[in-house]
Amino acid sequence: MLIAILLLTVFSTRAQAQTTLSSQSSYKDMVGENPDADADIKPVGDFLNYLVSGDLDKAKSLLAENFKGYGPSATDSTYH
Secondary structure (H helix, E strand, O other), rough: OHHHHOOOOOHHHHHHHHHHHHHHHHHHHHHHOOOHHHHHHHHHHHHHHHHHOOOOOHHHHOOOOOOOOOOOOOOOOOOO
């Protein structure tokens, strides 16, 4: 009797897991290609180029008005 209950529990759990997995959408089904990917990445590239070249005013102009940076700042040092 105990074995029958154990087998019934295992099979019902397995069937429920398979139903749950098959009803979920896969990542590939949910995500599509971005047709504007190049245009979307351009501000990021510009921001990095401005930082590397030292043009901080132009870099700051690309940040949102409510941007909050949490370090490291220009006065922070890696040497202690």
